[in-house]
Amino acid sequence: MRKTMLILEREIFSLKRSKILLLLTFIILGFLYGLYLEAENYKDYITGNPDLTLEYQTALFTDAVWIIIFLNIGIGRIMLGIIGATSLAKEFENKTMSTLGCLPIRRESIFLGKFLAIALISLSVTLFYSWGTWVICLFTLGPSPLKLVFSTMFFIFIGCLYFASLSIFCSSLFKSNASAIFLALGLIYLSGFFVYGYPAEVTDWEKWFPEYYLGFLYYHLFMPEYVSASDPSFYLSITVILLIIFILLTVSAVIFKFKDI
Amino acid sequence: MGEFDNMNYVIETSHLTKKYGKIIAVDNVSLRIGKEIFGLVGPNGAGKTTLLSLITGLRRATSGSIRVFGLDIRKDDVKIKGHIGVLNEKPGFLDNLPVFSQLLFVARVKGLSRDEAKREVWRCLEKVNMSKWADVNVGKLSAGMKQRVAIAQMIIGEPELLICDEPTSNLDPLGRETFFSILEEFSERGATIVIASHLLFELERICTTVAIMNEGRIVRQVKIDELASIIRKREFEVLSSDKEKMAEVLSSFSWVDNIKVTSRGVKIIVKDVKRMWIELPKAAMKENITITSIIPKKDLLSSLLESIEDEME
Numbered sequence: 001m002r003k004t005m006l007i008l009e010r011e012i013f014s015l016k017r018s019k020i021l022l023l024l025t026f027i028i029l030g031f032l033y034g035l036y037l038e039a040e041n042y043k044d045y046i047t048g049n050p051d052l053t054l055e056y057q058t059a060l061f062t063d064a065v066w067i068i069i070f071l072n073i074g075i076g077r078i079m080l081g082i083i084g085a086t087s088l089a090k091e092f093e094n095k096t097m098s099t100l101g102c103l104p105i106r107r108e109s110i111f112l113g114k115f116l117a118i119a120l121i122s123l124s125v126t127l128f129y130s131w132g133t134w135v136i137c138l139f140t141l142g143p144s145p146l147k148l149v150f151s152t153m154f155f156i157f158i159g160c161l162y163f164a165s166l167s168i169f170c171s172s173l174f175k176s177n178a179s180a181i182f183l184a185l186g187l188i189y190l191s192g193f194f195v196y197g198y199p200a201e202v203t204d205w206e207k208w209f210p211e212y213y214l215g216f217l218y219y220h221l222f223m224p225e226y227v228s229a230s231d232p233s234f235y236l237s238i239t240v241i242l243l244i245i246f247i248l249l250t251v252s253a254v255i256f257k258f259k260d261i
Numbered sequence: 262m263g264e265f266d267n268m269n270y271v272i273e274t275s276h277l278t279k280k281y282g283k284i285i286a287v288d289n290v291s292l293r294i295g296k297e298i299f300g301l302v303g304p305n306g307a308g309k310t311t312l313l314s315l316i317t318g319l320r321r322a323t324s325g326s327i328r329v330f331g332l333d334i335r336k337d338d339v340k341i342k343g344h345i346g347v348l349n350e351k352p353g354f355l356d357n358l359p360v361f362s363q364l365l366f367v368a369r370v371k372g373l374s375r376d377e378a379k380r381e382v383w384r385c386l387e388k389v390n391m392s393k394w395a396d397v398n399v400g401k402l403s404a405g406m407k408q409r410v411a412i413a414q415m416i417i418g419e420p421e422l423l424i425c426d427e428p429t430s431n432l433d434p435l436g437r438e439t440f441f442s443i444l445e446e447f448s449e450r451g452a453t454i455v456i457a458s459h460l461l462f463e464l465e466r467i468c469t470t471v472a473i474m475n476e477g478r479i480v481r482q483v484k485i486d487e488l489a490s491i492i493r494k495r496e497f498e499v500l501s502s503d504k505e506k507m508a509e510v511l512s513s514f515s516w517v518d519n520i521k522v523t524s525r526g527v528k529i530i531v532k533d534v535k536r537m538w539i540e541l542p543k544a545a546m547k548e549n550i551t552i553t554s555i556i557p558k559k560d561l562l563s564s565l566l567e568s569i570e571d572e573m574e
Contacts, residue, residue: 097353098314099349102342104343104370105370261314261320
């Protein structure tokens with residue numbers, strides 16, 4: 001476990017030095033600023049209609065959630081896709097795998113350390129964006145329902161993990177960053193249609209698409225008025241997504257373990 | 262020097278083969294390397310790098326077995342790798358990280374605590390005269406400097422087995438001297454060193470045993486002092502104050518096989534190099550001819566491989 005942590009530390013340090021994390025932070029701050037302007041608009045509207053305050057607070061936050069999901073599907077997902085897609089491939093491209101391969105460390109530990117680094121970044125993105133939105137709402141319109149914050153966090157985190165696993169899988173297939181990024185972004189772009197297009201008739205989608213379940217999960221979390229709270233498909237969606245993440249990671253780990261340098 | 266002091270052979274390979282599709286990169290190689298400085302020499306594509314990467318566990322053999330420190334590289338790779346230092350042909354670094362942090366990571370993976378690792382990294386950087394570059398990103402260093410960093414990385418944790426693949430490429434003469442003095446120091450302490458190179462004269466300088474590799478096979482394994490006796494013919498060009506007279510002198514020697522006067526000197530094929538170094542200067546002095554230079558027309562490795570081929574025929 002100590003060596004896994006060393007890999008995690010190295011990965012985070014390397015990302016920090018490559019400034020990709022800084023870029024990700026600025027993008028999130030930019031979106032939060034856009035959200036703040038939006039909140040100010042609502043505030044002006046609400047000030048003129050005092051009776052609607054509570055309803056519009058919720059409406060504002062739901063809108064904010066939309067933007068968060070948009071970010072998750074758009075820029076944030078692309079950034080995570082790049083980070084994930086380069087995580088393993090860069091070691092082969094830079095020939096650092098031959099250095100790591102001669103050290104007393106198992107490939108499983110290298111893989112786990114790299115995945116944990118991306119999971120940590122996903123968690124940071126989730127926390128930063130969800131609570132940033134909540135704080136903006138608090139200072140413009142007053143406190144918003146915490147349930148919505150947690151739903152948002154849950155969805156973003158599970159979404160981030162799914163896209164991170166997908167990009168790590170692409171990374172395990174190639175020895176070149178460019179190929180891994182190209183495939184990862186291609187798959188992520190295709191995925192976007194299914195997740196973002198959730199309001200379409202969800203049940204009509206092909207069920208073999210993993211994104212069907214992600215879209216369905218979104219539907220349950222943010223459009224509860226259209227589905228029953230006790231609908232078993234909610235739990236089915238979570239199970240399927242976690243299973244897909246597990247399968248993607250296991251396959252990637254096996255490919256990485258037996259890959260010749 | 263450490264845990265494996267009582268071993269007869271540090272590396273043992275048996276019928277080792279590595280195939281890439283139809284290409285056989287390493288062909289049925291059986292080697293035994295004791296506590297010595299062992300050289301692996303051969304032309305490009307001979308299979309040296311593949312053989313070393315099989316020994317270090319970077320690649321998996323198609324067939325055959327490898328034991329390092331008496332342990333199977335497939336089963337006990339983590340334990341073995343804790344005791345070896347490797348210098349790869351193309352050392353890889355993360356370009357956006359400073360020298361110090363890359364080496365610190367290696368030291369910590371080798372089991373040192375943070376403080377011990379820091380001290381060890383400084384010591385190794387000083388050995389290769391790179392301590393003032395510790396905070397510079399590796400991507401900003403020249404190829405020669407990266408090679409020095411790679412040497413520092415190899416010696417972290419005082420490994421008992423050093424494996425170096427084309428170690429002096431990119432190094433300037435001063436860097437080479439530093440490198441060879443580090444190897445000598447390790448050898449004195451009882452470490453085993455394996456060096457692969459296509460520069461035979463470099464291996465001649467430091468190795469105790471040399472294995473000659475060609476087309477994936479070990480064609481000959483000899484003690485370094487036996488090397489000269491294998492080379493049957495070698496081509497030289499003798500530059501002197503009077504080339505016509507020099508040609509006459511050379512024609513009187515039985516160890517000279519072929520004489521050709523060129524625009525700048527005399528080209529000869531020598532059957533006994535040792536005798537040439539002893540007898541030629543004496544004869545030149547007697548005839549009052551000044552030898553300005555004796556230039557080998559083919560490198561030592563080509564001559565060696567030709568001699569082995571002749572011998573096999």
